[in-house]
Amino acid sequence: MFSWDNPADRVAIAQMNSELQHAQLELLSAQCATHQLRLRYNIDDLARFSRRDVLRKSVQAATELSEYYSSIERKVPSAEAVTETFKPDEDVIVEAIRRVSAYLQEQRDHFFPKGALLSNHYKAVMWPYVSTAFLDRVRIVELEGRRVPNPPFYEQYRALGFVNLPEVTHMPSLTFIDVIVFNERLTERALFHGLVHAVQFEVLGLERYCDLFVRGFLNTRLHFSVPLEAHAFSLESKFADAKGNRFSVEDQVRLWARQSRY
């Protein structure tokens, strides 16, 4: 078993989490596809008219996945289950939102002067999805192996009972308003993901973004399930396997904001 105290294990744990994140992303696409099916057809028609072999394989895959993930969930230490009932007071939540917002603004101001504008190559790759006017303003910073440390207030909030705080250090990229910082090197996929967040900041504004993020996190307890994040991952997944299907990130984000899906 891994141990946090062994440096080699810490790398392996980060790798394991990145693979889990990948699996979660793929599951989210499967969930989206199934949701479409659910919206469009009633289950009696599916039961009667669907191809038996395809249906059987889908049921089998879903059942196996459910059994596998439930077996992991059953092993999650009971101490953590206790914190599931953790419900901070509204003034604690408001203060947390203020701290996150101040942190993002500070990081943005720190990295902005070091940031480079996007090259023409990246603008050309991202243009069909994000408007030129937006791409002209965004700045990027590649840390090439150095990593952004976790925010200074994490320890205090962990002590208050906030668990599973997003591990900033392990993320491929971080978006500080209009500056995207890459913990390692820039990849097109990580750049796209960062741009989705930058558009979310633009459409929602810093205060609203932080409010939705903190409250979303307290609801789901998982960074990847916060709607702001889930949307970024699902658009990223569409971008990664776009078969010439172009879509506008700005339109998608505005739609979600209008429909209060964040």
Ligand SMILES: [Zn+2]
């Ligand atoms: Zn993200």
